Amino acid sequence: MSITSFTTLGVDQRLIDGLSEYGITEPTPVQAEAVPAILKGADVLARSQTGTGKTLAYLLPILQSIDPELKSPQKLVIAPTQELAMQIVREGEKYGQLLGIQVLGLIGGAALKRQVEKLKLHPQLVVGTPGRVRELIEVRKLKMHNVGTIVVDEVDQVFQLGGAGDVDRILRSALRDRQLVFLSATVSEETAALVKREMQNPVEIGIDPDQSTAKGLEHIYFAGEERDKMENLRRVIRHYNPKKVMVFVNQTETIGELQSKLNFMGLSAEALYADADKLARSRVLSGFRAGKFKVLVASGVAARGLDIEGLEMVINYDPAPDSEHYVHRAGRTGRMGRSGLVVSLVTNRQIFIMNKFAKELGITLAERRLYGGKVLEPRTASTMKAQSVRPKPAGASNGSKAAISGDGAAKSRSSKEEGRKASGPAKSKGEPFRGGKPTERQSRSEREQERKNKGAPKWLKDKKRP
Known part of the structure; x- marks a missing residue:
């Protein structure tokens, strides 16, 4: 049985040496399947859990396929969010420099004029968000005549964020025989329709199709009253005490409130907003990566595609809107084969949502309770609670004490009676005096x-x- 390595996959030795410097010596399953297919020039649809190495699965082969002597954009990567696009740029620069390849990021929110100036430097790999890439194509600043490969990362999210029209326009502007690579943790009907329409005999890659989240993840939930949710959040964070934890909410309006309450409780927290400008997002994420604060509060949209090294835990303060959102939230931890913990805080009426996710995603999503400083199964916690409040049975020692007390009381009463007899009848309140x-x-x-x-x-x- 042959052992899969980057060498057997056909990866350039210069890239292999660069990977080893960062401790990457063996390809992940999605890399093992995607790299050879992309190197051959085939259209690829890769469905794999978030955090399984999808970025390098397409970056390595497209970097290797670029002609460094041709000073023109040759490969284009589209990402749904600014942050994910910049992460891809950083990875592209890290390995592209080994081959003499220039990389440029084109994201919305950044100065358009400055990006136009950088395009004059003729980068060979361009990474951008759909709206900005389309804008630069339409003003004829981004030339597509030499672009032979278009990668759409997190393709389902691109469509959810309204980028379908932009992607369609970008595809129309490229070469007719261009290579397409679509990657996502989930594949919607819309994505499947696009694949059927645009791809020719695509290679479909699905890693553990029945397992939508990474194997190294543990999924649990805590049920309680809505009014106790904030206190339960504090207790969960204090109990597990992760170095970094990401907390997800459904409504953007509650992000700031949650951040303030966590800081008041002594848990250092910052907020990440989807509509924040590039500098604000960069400041918050840099601080989080550097460990300057413990908790990052965000909406699911704001945190899509984030890769935070050392993120041990994510908490759904609000249950995810659906199983697909749950997958993307969970994918922030347990990346590249590492372990991770996904916690959901729900009310008793929301337990059915957890059961639904478990069934749809093929995962074990178990209920847990905090009791006595430990995380226990519900039955164990209930048993311990019942034992702590149950009255103590009358044992031998208690019986002895009771007997001793009884004897003492009897003797005391006997002495008093004798004293009363010796001194004559006692006068009770309200009785007439009968002693003369x-x-x-x-x-x-x-x-x-x-x-x-x-x-x-x-x-x-x-x-x-x-």
């Missing part, structure tokens, strides 16, 4: 004693009684 006619001094003394004893406990009254 008292003297005026005695009556006054008894009245004074009664006044002093008023409101005192019975044992004290007995003690003070003359």
Whole structure:
């Protein structure tokens, strides 16, 4: 049985040496399947879990296929978000320089004039967001006549964000015999229709089609009341104590509020907004990567495609809108074969959503509870709770103490009775005096004693009684 390596896949030795410097010595399954197909020039549809090495699966072969002597754009990569596009640019620059290849990022939100100036430097690999790439094509600043390969990363998200028209226009502007490579963790009906329309005999790559999320992930959820959700979030973060954790919400309006509450609780947090400008996003993400704060609060859209090294855990403060969004959120952790934890906080009425995701994605999504500083299964937690509140059975030791107390009380009562018999009958409150006619001094003394004893406990009254 032959061992798959980057060498057997046909990867250039210069790239292999560069990979080894970053600790990458063996290809992932999606790389093992995609690299040879792309090197051959075939159209490819790759469906693989987020974080399995899809970026290098297409970057390595397209970089290797570029002619460094031809000073013109030859390969184009389209990404749905600014952040994902810039991540691809960074990877492209890292390995492209080994082959003498220039890389340029064209993203929305950045200065158009500056990008036009950089295009005059004739980069061979261009990475951009759909709207900006289309804009530069239409003003004839980005020349497509030498572009032989177009890659659309996270293709489903490109369509969700309204980029279908832009992609169609970009494809129309390229060579008729161009190579197409589409990659995504999920493949929608819209993507499948595009593949059928635009690709010729595509090579379909599906890594573990029945497993939509990476194998190294653990999926759990905590159920409780809506009013307790913030406190449960704090407890979960404190218990697991990850160096970095990403918290997802569904409504952009709640991001700032959640950030403020976490900081108030002593958990350093920052917010990532989908509509934030490039500088603001870059500042927040750089701080998060550097460990300057612990919690990054974001919407699913804002965090699509993010690759944060060392992210051990993601928390769905709001359950994902659907299983596809759950896959993309979960894909921020457990990347490249590493382990990761995905936690969802739900109300009792939302438990059915967790069961639905588990069924649709083919994963185990188990309920857990925090009790006594431990994370337990519901049955175990309920048993421990019941034992802690159950009254103690009357044991031998308790019985002995009770018996001792009973004997002591009996002896005390017996002594008091004997004392009362020796001193004569006792006078009860409200009873007439039956010991003969008292003297005026005695009556006054008894009245004074009664006044002093008023409101005192019975044992004290007995003690003070003359």
